[in-house]
């Protein structure tokens with residue numbers, strides 16, 4: 530009973546909407562699929578066709594679609610106060626309550642929250658904060674940022690520079706000499722003959738050597754996702770994050786854990802840093818699952834130590850001149866509060882801890898298809914890497930467009946999965962049941978078999 534003029538929508542969109550991340554070699558022909566409604570783990574296009582949402586919108590719709598409680602919480606907040614500035618000495622009830630809740634959920638001394646409207650803005654803002662922090666400490670040369678090849682941190686000029694996915698920068702400029710990349714800690718692609726343990730040692734040495742090469746007095750921050758998302762769902766070797774933090778601490782480099790994807794249950798805990806990886810970062814940046822996509826919101830969680838430096842009153846005029854009109858937007862914060870309330874009430878993290886290993890095991894059943902090279906990831910953040918030869922790990926030629934073809938075939942069969950080069954990535958709503966996992970994996974099996 531859906532009532533959309535799908536053809537008119539398709540045309541308006543194609544002719545007027547400049548889409549993010551779009552391949553214009555095909556866009557003007559194909560246009561966009563119009564996703565009009567959602568319910569649980571399913572979305573519906575404007576013609577009413579149902580799909581399993583294997584990507585959770587974009588790694589973000591953690592509690593699933595169509596939650597009436599969420600709609601009511603947003604409407605209620607809009608009635609009370611739709612917006613008010615939180616600059617200087619102003620706040621709103623949801624902004625205050627959510628900050629306290631996030632401080633309670635965050636690991637260790639991350640007790641201070643700065644709001645943004647998304648992940649890029651969180652990462653962009655923290656770079657400015659940390660430079661400000663070191664300026665206040667009189668360490669004015671500490672400015673450089675270290676990040677990893679294939680890390681993804683956003684799409685602003687600075688965060689696209691911090692991003693280490695080469696493909697994402699083609700044709701664009703970056704900020705020279707501010708950001709330096711070390712190799713991706715991808716165990717699947719480690720040098721031949723090296724054990725995962727030796728590879729882990731090498732990755733840590735890469736970080737320490739880079740700090741020494743740049744001069745510790747010049748290095749301010751290290752950015753890392755607990756599990757790299759857009760760069761190919763890369764789980765680093767065991768102990769990597771904890772050891773990387775020790776290296777950072779040795780040289781007074783702030784460890785920024787980018788939990789834009791891994792936060793809010795995707796790996797079975799509200800935050801993955803400490804609970805999944807035994808890492809106590811100096812900062813967590815997050816977004817996406819904080820509201821499950823019901824509103825745009827991002828947050829930076831700062832340690833007491835950083836907060837104490839940046840909040841010390843200094844000479845006249847030296848205030849923290851950083852903020853966005855929509856920092857702490859009350860409707861977005863109300864969405865965050867209700868989202869967390871639902872997650873806690875339904876023990877969504879517990880569900881992910883139970884169903885996540887099953888999901889991975891079911892995906893591993895695809896190893897009987899010869900083009901499946903690697904199934905990796907954790908809990909509700911998984912991917913399949915397709916290869917021409919499993920033994921040599923040689924890739925299929927780019928013109929095979931294997932990721933795209935499989936995802937197109939899957940979509941025809943009623944599931945949306947995300948192609949990234951020769952990978953297909955899965956990050957569904959966290960409410961997915963085992964039976965729904967079976968449905969999704971069966972569609973991927975059929976699609977991959979047809980694509981071979």
Ligand code: PLP
Nearest residue numbers: 647648649681682683758789790
């Ligand atoms: N950091 C990570 C790890 C991400 O995956 C993303 C987006 O996918 C971002 C940052 C950027 O977030 P946003 O797209 O909300 O700006």
